[in-house]
Amino acid sequence: MVAMLDPEAADYPSDAASGVTLVELQEPLMKCRACPRLVAWREAVAAEKRAAFRDQEYWGRPVPSFGDPDARIVIVGLAPAAHGANRTGRMFTGDRSGDFLYAGLWRAKLASQPTSEHSGDGLTLSGVRITAPVKCAPPANKPTPEERRRCAPWLARELALLGESVQVLIALGGFGWQALLETLAELGWLVPMPRPVFGHGAEVVLQAPDGRAVTLLGCFHVSQQNTFTGRLTPDMLDAVLARAAELA
Secondary structure, X not given: OOHHHOOOOOOOOHHHHOOXXXXXXXXXXXXXXXXXXXXXXXXXXXXXXXXXXXXXXXXXXXXXXXXXXXXXXXEEOOOOOOOOHHHHOOOOOOOHHHHHHHHHHHHOOOEOOOOOXXXXXXXXXXXXXXXXXXXXXXXXXXXXXXXXXXXXHHHHHHHHHHHHHOOEEEEEOHHHHHHHHHHHHHOXXXXXXXXXXXXXXXXXXXXXXXXXXXXXXXXXXOOHHHHHHOOOOHHXXXXXXXXXXXXX
């Protein structure tokens, strides 16, 4: 295993190794302060708030993965949104990107309801886990390469804990695609070289260390920039989710 995932490395969030279940991993994750710029931003946003959410208490911490602990499908985004998951504490919750994604998951019969408004709204996912390579909201939605590198052990630990149940990975956008491939390679997965190129509808078969064949699917990110301009439509998202369900 390379130095980035070595608990002896100085910038490694060593608590990532202490969680033996996905639930137990959340407590050390929420205490992570490895990236000063992200810590300052997430906490400033939580203190200043958006006018529409002035009366709400913001989460303002790293956001753990969400969904089925025995997931066959893992969806990997980019990072929490400043006034979405950084406010609610749940991935892709409380903003229009989440509205788009969860509506698609509901149509695919992978979610119990089409909306995700807050952590206590009763939403459950069936066979799906949602995570991101960066756990804190970054300024301008742009984490630095160093921040992604420092956060990678958390994603690696989540994937390791999900284990053999995972059959399909969906990367939302090029950032998630590249970060996921790097983390998988560092975990000992067989990843083609040169690295597969991201594209909507891209499909690559990877081999896990235990010999499992796992399919990686590409999907344009569910950002407002993509969904408002029609670059990503509901039908396009539905097609990716249907393919994932078929493979899983």
